[in-house]
Amino acid sequence: MDDSEGHSRRRFLAAGLAAGGALASAPLAKAASGDPAILEVQPWANELGDGVDASGYGLPSPFEAKVQRRNVPWLTADTTTSINFTPLHALDGIITPNGVCFERHHSGVARVDPADYRLMVHGLVERPLVFTLQDLMRFPRHNKIYFLECTANSGMEVRSAQLNGVQYTHGMVHNVMYTGVLLKDILAEAGVKTEGKWLLAEGADAAAMTRSIPLEKVLDDCMVAFKMNGEALRAENGYPARLVVPGWEGNMWIKWLRRLEVGDKPWHQREETSKYTDLMPDGSARRFTWEMDAKSVITSPSPQAPILHGKGHTVISGLAWSGRGTIPRVDVTLDGGINWHKARIDGPSLDYALHRFYFEFDWDGSPLLLQSRAHDSTGYVQPTKDALRAIRGTGSTYHNNGIQTWAVNGDGEVLNVEVS
Ligand SMILES: Nc1nc2c(c(=O)[nH]1)N[C@H]1C(S)=C(S)[C@@H](COP(=O)(O)O)O[C@H]1N2
Numbered sequence: 424m425d426d427s428e429g430h431s432r433r434r435f436l437a438a439g440l441a442a443g444g445a446l447a448s449a450p451l452a453k454a455a456s457g458d459p460a461i462l463e464v465q466p467w468a469n470e471l472g473d474g475v476d477a478s479g480y481g482l483p484s485p486f487e488a489k490v491q492r493r494n495v496p497w498l499t500a501d502t503t504t505s506i507n508f509t510p511l512h513a514l515d516g517i518i519t520p521n522g523v524c525f526e527r528h529h530s531g532v533a534r535v536d537p538a539d540y541r542l543m544v545h546g547l548v549e550r551p552l553v554f555t556l557q558d559l560m561r562f563p564r565h566n567k568i569y570f571l572e573c574t575a576n577s578g579m580e581v582r583s584a585q586l587n588g589v590q591y592t593h594g595m596v597h598n599v600m601y602t603g604v605l606l607k608d609i610l611a612e613a614g615v616k617t618e619g620k621w622l623l624a625e626g627a628d629a630a631a632m633t634r635s636i637p638l639e640k641v642l643d644d645c646m647v648a649f650k651m652n653g654e655a656l657r658a659e660n661g662y663p664a665r666l667v668v669p670g671w672e673g674n675m676w677i678k679w680l681r682r683l684e685v686g687d688k689p690w691h692q693r694e695e696t697s698k699y700t701d702l703m704p705d706g707s708a709r710r711f712t713w714e715m716d717a718k719s720v721i722t723s724p725s726p727q728a729p730i731l732h733g734k735g736h737t738v739i740s741g742l743a744w745s746g747r748g749t750i751p752r753v754d755v756t757l758d759g760g761i762n763w764h765k766a767r768i769d770g771p772s773l774d775y776a777l778h779r780f781y782f783e784f785d786w787d788g789s790p791l792l793l794q795s796r797a798h799d800s801t802g803y804v805q806p807t808k809d810a811l812r813a814i815r816g817t818g819s820t821y822h823n824n825g826i827q828t829w830a831v832n833g834d835g836e837v838l839n840v841e842v843s
């Protein structure tokens with residue numbers, strides 16, 4: 424149901440909540456009386472402030488020190504081959520700051536000296552070539568904002584609601600502006616032979632992360648990136664150069680990229696056979712499930728970001744994305760999917776990038792079941808977790824893009840739950 428339909432709108436209002444874009448009639452702030460925080464001179468106004476940043480590289484305000492990448496101890500026993508998650512509950516807009524982009528490493532962070540960095544291009548090419556970083560930077564540069572989502576994002580939630588925080592349920596995604604060069608231009612330099620149909624990309628880390636990518640995608644929009652959000656890639660994100668495979672599984676975005684081989688068929692490496700294939704209920708496995716399906720989640724309120732202001736005007740904020748294009752529409756429900764309302768998308772709407780949505784409403788303090796549902800530019804609509812399970816079972820934890828539910832109680836506390 425949609426709130427453009429009078430019927431569901433009436434039912435919704437009958438439940439005692441006024442939804443929609445208009446501001447609530449109650450004022451958003453207190454009258455200015457008796458509050459020492461405004462009436463008295465505060466310490467920071469009484470003395471000279473700190474000098475300029477002595478470290479030479481700035482950090483967030485100390486009051487934001489809790490906004491950190493965090494891991495799930497029972498998921499990753501050691502921190503070397505670990506995952507740590509983006510604190511989505513504390514962020515807004517669409518860009519993920521470099522210092523809190525989630526990390527996923529199969530053999531830890533490789534420390535590659537840019538002076539010794541090399542990228543080899545070989546296989547079915549006219550001229551096998553080796554590029555230094557300086558060589559790569561002489562190709563025309565492009566700036567593109569893309570999300571990167573790990574295929575296993577929300578994987579722990581496939582069987583049931585598990586983790587109390589959007590950071591842990593959905594934090595294997597980040598969205599940055601990459602500066603880099605097109606693989607199309609690099610391969611043109613080497614000259615792809617007509618039999619060339621696939622590209623193998625390999626990392627320089629001890630895992631030598633390796634994936635086969637169809638040449639059609641490679642020549643369409645894949646990049647070798649050396650900057651994220653304007654500065655050099657962080658070591659943990661593939662410094663000095665990584666592959667960018669817009670909209671496709673995070674594991675294909677090879678970090679510390681060292682080798683590109685052109686071939687006429689896929690290589691069937693470990694990371695595309697025993698890993699990153701999707702086990703179906705009949706025992707068969709889907710492979711090459713490259714595109715990330717449309718997905719959305721409410722980032723605030725969420726278990727780590729409860730409603731602190733009590734009832735009245737309340738802002739819901741969330742993210743939506745699709746590996747097949749843009750997100751023209753997001754719906755939000757406050758009652759577990761009985762009534763749906765159109766959210767407001769704010770900020771850029773770019774292919775294969777995070778979109779930010781908001782829904783403002785007047786909360787009467789009664790319990791809520793919050794969900795969001797993304798529609799992508801192909802017309803695909805984000806499914807429920809039950810709908811996914813009906814088709815896929817629970818044997819595979821990859822590609823869980825099911826609708827997330829947050830239960831808000833009368834105190835504004837939020838829990839990860841499921842409704843069926
Ligand atoms: N060389 C190399 N590339 C890699 C990996 C790796 O372990 N080694 N992990 C992959 C996986 S599974 C994901 S989800 C992304 C994570 O990228 P990030 O650490 O920049 O978030 O990198 C991919 N590229």
Ligand SMILES: [Mo]
Binds near residue numbers: 673
């Ligand atoms: Mo991943």
